[in-house]
Amino acid sequence: MLLQSGPPIEPRLLGPAQIRDLAQRLGVRPTKTLGQNFVHDANTVRRIVADAGIGPDDVVLEVGPGLGSLTLALLTEARRVVTVEIDPVLADQLPRTIAEYAPDHAERVDVVTADAMTVTVADLPAAPTALVANLPYNVAVPVLLHLLAELPTLRTALVMVQMEVAERLAAGPGGRTYGIPSVKARYFGTVSRAGSVGRSVFWPVPKVESGLVRIERHPRVDRPSAERTTVFAVIDAAFGQRRKTLRAALAGWAGGPVEAERRLRAAGIDPTARGETLDIDDYLRLAAVEGSGPGPDHP
Template identity: 70%
Template sequence: MMARGEAALLGPAQVRELAERFGVRPTKQLGQNFVHDANTVRRIVTAAEVGRADTVLEVGPGLGSLTLALLDVVDAVVAVEIDPVLAGQLPETVRERAESLAGRLAVVPGDALRVRADMLPSVPTALVANLPYNVAVPVLLHLLAELPSIRTALVMVQAEVADRLAAPPGSRVYGVPSVKAGFFGTVTKAGSVGRQVFWPVPQVESGLVRVDRFAEPPWPVDEIHRKRVFEVIDLAFAQRRKTLRAALAGWAGSPAAAERRLLGAGIAPTARGETLDTAAFVRLAAQADAQSASS
């Protein structure tokens, strides 16, 4: 790994100066809270465990705090930025503060929720980002589905969302984000981040979540199969208080048909969605396919 220190990282004064220079006023609509603490961005990069061989996809680089820290240690950063002003200014900021590293950065203007593999100038191996909190889970799931080349993801999200993503089955906050993230790999919490390292200071605490994609997927991961599994997950949690026999009756055609599929997948019809792990939902979707093929 390359020694740190080539990039001049941003502090509170530099973040405010850049925002004023570019005429940027952080908006809640875009979920803009800019990190201004060098130790925090270094900690994120360390937790991501990325190195010179990696091409990192960064979402919402903003003024460039995390971008500069990433450029110190990886050969390429592809930054997706929805704000046209910030997207246009980021290369200049990098040239000013890390001229020798500027060639490692590529900026893709646009919405991360619409990113496709063919829109990127290079193939990312890792996702490292301070995700906009209002769309954090949809962005994470979309990128993991769209970019199978991403082997690891280290994202900063709202603390409550971090808890949900990494929650085990049966826990109070276990739900749709937990199960869907688990479709792609192992999900763990990687630390907490206080409010005071952001400008403006958010109303909530933040957390780091790491996803390590399965090296050998334990189930089919093609788009058609993933959508079928995710449909079952959504239906199971749409009515959390109901048993799966009742909650999935419409999907299966009747309560009796739902029971047959559940039993075929080794799941008690009286169970609730919050007690099942991702593997159980995969088996359930497979049962539906099998019964449809035999009918």
């Protein structure tokens, strides 16, 4: 008589004791250089996975899995989890942790030892549909923008970042915290806050609170990369001299203040406005205006 195997056993999650034990066994001391703060609270990782809205068809990209707290929780919902870890010691340990705490799900995890700042779609074993990650505080914005640019298959992103960064990413035009990260993130999709995370759920305990940011991607990502380069150049120029009017701030980009004003008026933008009053659609229109002067390559 053949015995039928039961359903897969759900992964066990890591708590404070397991996190510290793993770190001690590996001789791991979290470093500020790599922005390492490990989540040790099961309810927090469950909440992140629930808020991410991922399902059984999703391939999730996780950046900086660390000791595997969030990875284990992601396995309860996703079809596959692809992790990118820069620390070779942590990358080597992760498959062993998954085998111990989620043996029935071990084949659904891929570990890529690489720097998320340089990783491309060719480096990944599967095309991810969702990004869910506790991003290192010191490189959160450049990593997020790089991945959104490099991985057009990403439909959604839910990232945990420093609270100040979360506020900047989700800020709207005219606000005090609205700046380059806010506009560039909006190039890829709709950005919103998804709650806060207290310091006590991390080891070591950081000095700042954390926040969750959600990005729902829109069709704009299918446009050529040359457009993104031009749009981002306009955004950088507009905020590079934040106190100046756009006519003055964009003079270097356009090839002079007169040409900057012509382009602004052609895009339906007041030349006396400032960069923080414009939304991404304004920057898209401005970047699309054909120039009569030297343009963005002007020194």
